[in-house]
Amino acid sequence: MQIRAQKLKSGFALIGVFIGVAFLIGAWSIVNGMNTYMTEKFAGTLVGVNTFHLRRSPNVNFDVDDSTWRAWRRRPRIKFTDAEAVAANLTVPVITAWYSEDRGGVEYDGKVAKDITLEGTTERYFDIMNLKIESGRPFSAQESKAGAGVVVLGHDLADKLFGSTNPLDRTVRIHDFPYRVIGVVERQGNLLGISLDKFVVAPALSPIQREVNPPGVVDALIVKAQSPEAMQAAMDEAEATMRSRRHLRPRQENNFVMMTSEGVLEFWNKLSRILYAVGPGLVGVALVVGGIVIMNIMLMAVAERTREIGIRKSLGARRRDILRQFLAESVTIATIGAAFGIGAGIFLSVLLNAATPLPATVSPMSILLGVVVGGGVGVLAGVYPATRAARLDPIVALRQE
């Protein structure tokens, strides 16, 4: 009854909880969505299953201080000879590929596509990364070994340069060197909003090597095994080969890394731990603010309705009756706020999903939590004003104008 009578004030109180709960569900859905995304797609896309990348230093990193980073930069690069030796010494059945990348422009018929990932690899790269060829073919082992001037295009790049014309057997230019297009990879989609289809793949020994790295150097040797155990065995062998080639003493640390999808996930886990810690903090602030708003409004309500409380007390209302009445009001306000907040939170996450590259999925747990937290805020914020109301002296209360 009173809630409807004081629409404006109740509305403000409601908004406090509303924002808190909407934020809770929205923020949670982002972290939740990212989590699913990272574990299911990101790590697999970046590194691959049962695959490790032998590199000079991690390419996915987080919270690295300057001295560590400088130390990484001082490490020797992975050389063609390193990659060959490591691959040759592996006894576990694996497939391997060289990999180097940089960014640059690709030109065809006067049109230039800028900021394309230029990749120099060997022939098994397509198998390892599970890149399916939509039209044409990947390059062969012979072409790879010979450093033939051939390229396979990413889908977006092919669309951009060729439009509706068939790109096969046409010649694109990278830094004035001609390459014959032999295939187009099927669409990969995007990762956190970044297209995965803006790339060219050319043999590592083709002229592209001058674009991506100094002579004789690769970014990574990619090794894919058939099982996690096989991958571990291959990593041990690769480590041994590299340490002996680098003449590292037993106490010296590796001056190279072997990145796995687990390693990438570890990076994500660190990030999500922070998000899970910071998120509830922010939500907490919003809810505390909401709670304080409710408390103030209930205190105002108590002050304004002193006479009503006096009347009720004179008619036989006990302390608990008054307490219950005011608590019920604040809990109702908070719960309605929470309900709207849940609706808005779900809407927000759907919107985020549709309008931004952030993947967001609403977790049922967050809805439950929203209801509980909303009701809880109502109770907590209501207790003090309700207690004040219940303790009013009926004579004083009745005298209030």
Add this chain to the structure above:
Amino acid sequence: MSRAQEFRTGDTPLPDVVILTHKLTRDYDMGSEIVRALRGVDLQIRRNEYVAVMGPSGSGKSTLMNLIGCLDTPTAGEYWLNGQKVSDLVDDELAHIRNKEIGFVFQTFNLLPRASALHNVELPLIYAGISARGRRERAAHALTRVGLGDRMDHKPNELSGGQRQRVAIARALVNDPSILLADEPTGNLDSTTSQEIMGVFGDLHRQGQTVVMVTHEADIAAHAARVVTLRDGLVATDQRKAA
């Protein structure tokens, strides 16, 4: 003959005595001084009496009214209501007594402005724990009794002053209280409406209701069968009209 019987501490009132105060004292601590509002009031009111309490302002009649209405507790002395010693009860026990034994009628009506007449009358029944259906029936009956059977769904601001006071009277009666306690019931009403409300009080008295009314208007007090006058916190006069 103003006192029915001399009462001593340790006695219990006679069964037909509804209100008994013995050396009832109420001091207010105002910080710098202590105001002695009541200095030992001895008063007995029997069942079905119609008593007006009069006195100039500052005589202690509001204080006495609050004590009789169980809204306040005395500093010293005894107060027996309907055979029960209520002077040493605590807050929630007093709330229960107010609910069961006392029907208040205030000068300013004290109705909940946003609630209908019916809901206002139902309030005491809510705190008595009566079911929703029982409440409705009894509240409707009480409103009919004061002649407002056709105004039950009206809000207070849709009613005249006299009608509002009738709603308040219906609310006071709905729990069948031992006493109807009225504080300046005609203070906010014109003289015609005042006579009307006094008529309602007279009817209720004839039906057996005990009525205690605080007023400073002599012509209103004249409706009562007994007039008690307070002065400086003590009973000054206590006069009964010959029947």
